[in-house]
Amino acid sequence: MSLYTFLDHTAEKYPENTAIIYENEKLTYHDLKDKVDRLAGAWKELGAAKGDRLGLMVGNHPIYVVSYYAALKLGMIVVQINPHYTSRELLEIFNDSETAYLVAEPDGLEKIAKISEIYSFKQIFSTGDSQTNDIPTISELIEKAVPLQETCSISAKKDIAVIQYTGGTTGKKKGAMLTHFNLSANVLQSKVLYGSTMVYGQEIILTATPLYHVYGMTSGINLPIYLGAAILLVNRFELEKVLRLIQTYRPTFFPGVPKMYNAFANYPEIDQYDLTCFKVCTSGSAPLPIEIMKKLKDLTGVPIGEGYGLSETSPTTHRNPPDGVSKIGSIGIPLPATDCRIVDENGVDVPEKTIGELLIKGPQVMLGYWNKPEETAQALKDGWLYTGDLATMDDEGYFYIVGRKKEMVIVGGFNVYPQEVEGVLYEHPAVLEAAVVGIPDKVAGEIVKAYIVPKAGREIDIQELKEHCYQNLTRYKVPKQFEIRESLPRNTVGKLLKRILVEEETKKA
Incomplete structure (x- = not known):
């Protein structure tokens, strides 16, 4: 239909x-x-x-x-x-x-x-x-x-x-x-996953994520319209305005992005606002730091259901279930009717707890790329979408994204996954934002570099930060270089644009 x-x-x-x-x-x-x-x-x-x-x-x-x-x-x-x-x-x-x-x-x-x-x-x-x-x-x-x-x-x-x-x-x-089938299917898959948590005709969805983004489109208008929910539509995410709207209208579901949750968690006067109206909070478009997830659970009373998706999958393929076990750091379980594999560089399935490329098959997977048959053939093989993301699955079927296949850094023959390093950096009390990339190096070929944005009013001692990394990471994973910045390059949905950082370093080199 x-x-x-x-x-x-x-x-x-x-x-x-x-x-x-x-x-x-x-x-x-x-x-x-x-x-x-x-x-x-x-x-x-x-x-x-x-x-x-x-x-x-x-x-x-x-x-x-x-x-x-x-x-x-x-x-x-x-x-x-x-x-x-x-x-x-x-x-x-x-x-x-x-x-x-x-x-x-x-x-x-x-x-x-x-x-x-x-x-x-x-x-x-x-x-x-x-x-x-x-x-x-x-x-x-x-x-x-x-x-x-x-x-x-x-x-x-x-x-x-x-x-x-x-x-x-x-x-x-x-x-x-x-297709109409892809987008309709993803709405129905989401409703099945949310189950009785979402009631037809009774929900109020806080739609602050841009609708032109695939996550905002599906979670912010298609799903609420299917449910008969009220869409609390926010033109631009301005923190204090959004907090006032939450107090007035008491939305029950918030499909947010890390940039928004980060703003809530770091707002000095957040304790003056009541965020316990939410039954479900989900996060998409980029990984959500664990420290932020913990703070938001304290504020809302519900876990932030981290998930995973792509423009190519309408977008959602995985989500931590709201009425089941929610694992911090995991993207959750596949949506109903979604099949997943994790394979090595030869396309062979790997055992659980082993890192490989995530493949997805399901009704939400795109028809292909418009006017690009070659790119379509590379992405879709035998009905499986090759995501380009590195993942692992635990013994209970929960998936974890380790990083982009193309973002993995090789140091002395060892694989370094930026997301793991970023997770450690976010645990430091003075770090607001962190990005880790591999940059060109004349001697080693590639080294790990960390870009850090400090919290307001905080100064970062790089030597102390490096020691923090040594205490929590194997030595070869610790960044060789650190750079303090006022901000990181992001798109309008808050997704980190690491390729811009790499381009900057390549020009310098």
Whole structure:
């Protein structure tokens, strides 16, 4: 079925339930569906058709949700776009996906106008309040349109719903083709894993993770709309504002990212706020330091359910179960109907507690990469997705990510996994953030370097930090170099961009 069907069913079952809370205004499921159907009608009148690519270059706003589901109702393909991308990055995506229609925020229209000089869109739409430069607004289209009654016929396993661009470790963007089946399956898999913890028609989901990110899309809108939950939509994660919203609306589920949990844990006045309303807190997009997980459990009363996923898997494949054993440092168990293997460099399965590459098979695994048959063939073999991540499994079937295959550092013939070293660095009381990479060295070929961001008002004695590492790590794993920095390079979801650190060091060398 079409992913739009989730909205259709929920609006019929819970028409008066709150669908979205945004800037203290509420929208019911009946009204949300009406807006979606009207926008779909308007776009159809303008010639939009099944298979056309619609770029959604919008932050967290109700118009994002309306545009997303209107496109899916028409059988269009949503191209998820980070509004903060540079012109060069945007052009790369537009050219690759052949984006025909684009929804953009007023702030991005100037950038788009310049791109339009060399790239031709069929139509651009604005999320603004009033029309500028002959660009119609989504609100005006909705107001004047007649609701579209029929939903486009969808072949769920073949028809693409979303193209989700991912940079991977190389920085070159690839568009993961996610079908209606992939995305619907991941929602249902998540609901089965959460079980009776999540009640239809009764949850309030705090959606602060960007919706243009695959984790925000699935956990922040697709899952809540399937559940008939209220989406507490936050445009930008501003800590004190989010804390006030939590006090007012008492959300029950928070799909967050480490950057957000880190902000909670290190906020000096956090004890003045009550975070015990959450039944489930999950973390995705990057590993969550153990110290932060412990602090958040004290604050919320529930363990932070760390998990694992990829743009290529819609995204979730593993999660610590909310009503089962939650193991700190583990990504948990595979979601229902998800098969996993850990293999060596020859593709041979390794025993438990042995490190190898994680392979995944399941209904959430992408169709392939858009316009990239060679990359698709490298990633998908015999139905298995080769993740490029190094993992291990314990004797109870819980998985642990050790690091990226390409990020592993070899020191004197020994493997060093950056994530293990980072875990030790985070245990130091003065360390706010840490990143460990392998950098070029004329003598050794490669050495371990650590980049450290100190906590506010704290100074770090590098010699003392090195001693801390020697006490907790085998000697060859201890970083040879340390660099104190004010910040680390991250994307808008807080994911660490280690390749930028490596590029800096390569230029220096």
